[in-house]
Amino acid sequence: MTESRGSDERQTETQELTRAELIAAVKGATHDVFSTMLGLEIEAGESSLKKPATAEASAVVSLVGLAGTWAGAGSMSCSASLACMLSSRLLTTECISVTEDVLDSVAELINMIVGNVKNAVEERIGPMWLSTPTVIFGRNLQTRSAGNQDWTVVPFRIGEETMHVQICLSRSRETPFREGRPGFLIPHMMNL
């Protein structure tokens, strides 16, 4: 997270963001969302830096984009059974299969997590805007970044299962400032 600064005046006003700060923001936001909305105290595992390549027998992946002086995306991936459990807790309704309710719930969870990461870091790096969340459910799916950026991956253990929250954030080459929710493409490709 140490890209050189451009000549844009707005860029020179912002500061760098360390990976440790980003990890702390992800852990804090995820913990806050899960404890407040789901009543779950979750424990973060050791974070890693990598190109995302997830393969699950049956997985739910939710993504939300970030745009501003810094841009990127955040995602959350978990098994279908864990997605159902999280949705059951969020909606206080039993969910036994991946329905619209489950997909909506997982979309809202990543929206809140990335929204709170954004709140935590934008005082340092400038304002950002969130895209509408996208959720994908499939079997044996793989995710791949279209760019070269590494993703910061933070695993969270929930019971016997693991959920991964991933974030990719780097300084924009251009400053796409536009008020409102951006409709840009998330730098992520899915093969179902």
Place this chain on the structure above:
Amino acid sequence: MLDVLIVDDSAAIRKILQRVLRQAAVPVGTVYEASDGVEALEILKAQTVGLVLSDINMPNMDGLEFLSRVKAQEVWKKLPVVMVSTEGGQAKVLEAVELGAAGYVRKPFTAEQIKSKLAGFF
């Protein structure tokens, strides 16, 4: 009884807020739902609503644009609009207050936070 309009592009959040309202010890009448500001304005034109809970980040028309359009209409000037959003930055909160928001709840929220914020409107 007070009719309430919930505006959020997340069906999950609309369900949660609906449940919290129903469980709160306040006299809630009909609860209308809209998934963006455009739909919300259509509901306001057709129904008499006493309180609005609105997200900020939504497609088509976001919550701040919706709020400014509500406050621009004489008939809705006194209608309380409480923002419920992940947007927690001071600038965004101030912008909402300047536009006439009656309150601000940051997501994630607890049922108690929502109930306490809304108690004064019933």
